[in-house]
Amino acid sequence: MNAPTAASHLLPEIHLREVPQALIEALQARFGAQCSTAQAVREQHGRDEGSLQAPPPSAVVFAESTQDVADAVKLAAQYEVPVIPYGAGSSLEGHLLAVQGGISIDVARMNQVLSIDAEDLTVTVQPGITRKALNDAIKDTGLFFPIDPGADASIGGMSATRASGTNAVRYGTMRENVLALEVVTASGEVIHTGTRAKKSSAGYDLTRLMVGSEGTLGIMTQITVRLYPLPEAVSAAICSFPSIEAAVRTTIQTIQLGVPIARVELIDHNTVRMVNAHSKLGLREEPMLLMEFHGSPSSVKEQAETVQEIASEFGGNAFEWASTPEERTRLWTARHNAYFAAVQSRPGCRAISTDTCVPISRLADCLLDSVAEADASGIPYFLVGHVGDGNFHFGYLLDPNIPEERVTAEDLNHKLVARALALGGTCTGEHGVGLHKMGFLLDETGAGAVDMMRAIKRALDPKNILNPGKIFAL
Known part of the structure; x- marks a missing residue:
């Protein structure tokens, strides 16, 4: 495995390919009102939830069937124009950006x-x-x-x-x-x-x-x-800890003991504070694990008691249960809104989200050093993690009008990925490569593996029209 290079986090240049007016006219003839070139529609389909930017696509086709998708792709292939699939627009890694121009195919109406x-x-x-x-x-x-x-x-x-x-x-x-x-x-x-x-x-x-x-x-x-x-019984609990390390050690021991926990989420004290403000909660503003147990009533009780015992060994306190569906929904909704809570905590900011995942035995090594670096940087951040499988996310909150903050945030991300790779982990556990992690893919897999991926891409997409400029450069 290669060590990440200093250029690993640099974004690729944008090289737009021509979209002939003849293609736009052909799409409008085939799709009628299902094809839009309105600026607002194009801009909506030219951005995601991440911090990267690119020009919008030249047109948007709202597909309603497999045949619609096939016909749109055939027309794009005829003119060798890129096509970018679009679903809910919730990507964080620039997957939807038209970095080489082209058209967007929105499949949201195909929802049956x-x-x-x-x-x-x-x-x-x-x-x-x-x-x-x-x-x-x-x-x-x-x-x-x-x-x-x-x-x-x-x-x-x-x-x-x-x-x-x-x-x-x-x-x-x-x-x-x-x-x-x-x-x-x-x-x-x-x-x-x-x-x-x-x-x-x-x-x-x-x-x-x-x-x-x-x-x-x-x-x-x-x-x-x-x-x-659906599990016969579901129970959720939150537990506060004196430190992130204590919460992480609890998680590691829970997994290594084979407890079949369904969810175990880490939320750092910064994020708890942001979530409290956003969701009007009164959670203790300390590092916290949010857990859920699935199974029969007896197995859920046994799992929960085991985890509670482990947590107490590491100073876990204020173990609180959410046994009703309404209570569980309230807690998980707050967790799922952590990203938006964080962004609202610094009006006008953008978030650079990390997505490293490491073997569970190395989670503490990776996470604690990265927390220390983030604290020392002065950049506001939030931290959440699906720590039961070694996956966690920093969100560095930067002012887009201060270029130095992006440089600092990207440097933090670079160091974090380097650390994860050195510990046998990955640069992306679940977000995908998109644009933001293209350099890191080479660092992680090596040139030979990326060349094999390029060969597959060229064989299946010889005109390079399917979401080009993502994962790796051709």
Whole structure:
């Protein structure tokens, strides 16, 4: 593994490709009102929740079917113009930015549940449905879809970025939970990968190749995912600690003892303060673990008692239970709003979000040194983490009008990634590479692996029209 270079966090230059008026006219003829060139619409589809900026796409096509996506891609391929898939717009890494120009294909209207196979614990959906809408649609089946990245992201976007989130410690990531796909290729052909069967040895695993490809190899138009039985009992708790180290040590011991905890989230004291102000809560402004236990009433009780005992060994106090659905929802909503609470704490700021993940045994080593660096920098920040699987996020809050603050924040991120890689971790646990982590991908995987990825990209997208300029440069 190479050590990250000083240029690892520099952003790629923007090189716009021409979008001929003939293509715009062809799209308008095919899609009518489903194609927009209005400035406000284009600008909406040219930004995400991250801090990076680029010119907006030249047009937006609102797809309503697989055929719509295929036809739009065929027209773009004819003129060799980039196409960027768009779901809910909740990305943090610049995935949606039209860094080479082109058109945006918005799949939000493709938001239907196509089939529920409760006996097989699967559901097939269109890519635009959000995770909350999916769970609402299947609530009468006694099943649920557990992947929860925080934002109400689309299933298509979650699949494309290989998302995970708060439940991953027990239920895994999108990689483990996507079984089959319908995909529109760079030529506009519609292909199918995988099946609803639990396993297969038939040929290359194209499903896993597409999951996490960030829209650079194909556009997903149908997705089959695993479902899980709703747990018989659910209990949530919060516990405050005298230090971040105490909270992290509690988490490490909980995982190493094999406690099947469903969620364990770290929130530092800065973030608790921001969340209290934003969500009108009265949480103790100390480092905190927010935990959830799933199972039978007896197993949930046993899990909780074990964790409470571990926490007490590390000075955990004020163990508070949230046993009703309303109480649990209030706590998790506050956690999911941590990003927005942080941004509102410094009006006009932008957040640079980190996404490192390390082996659980090295979590304390990575996290504590990074906290010390952030504190010394003077940059306001928040810290949250899905620490049960070694994944955590700093959000450095910078004033976009002060260039020195971005330099400081990027330097902190660079040092954090270098530390994570040295400990056997990754630069991105769940957000994806997008634009912001392109240099770090080379540091993490090496030139040979990136060259192999480029070869796959060139083979499947020879005109380089599918979300070009993301993950790596061609």
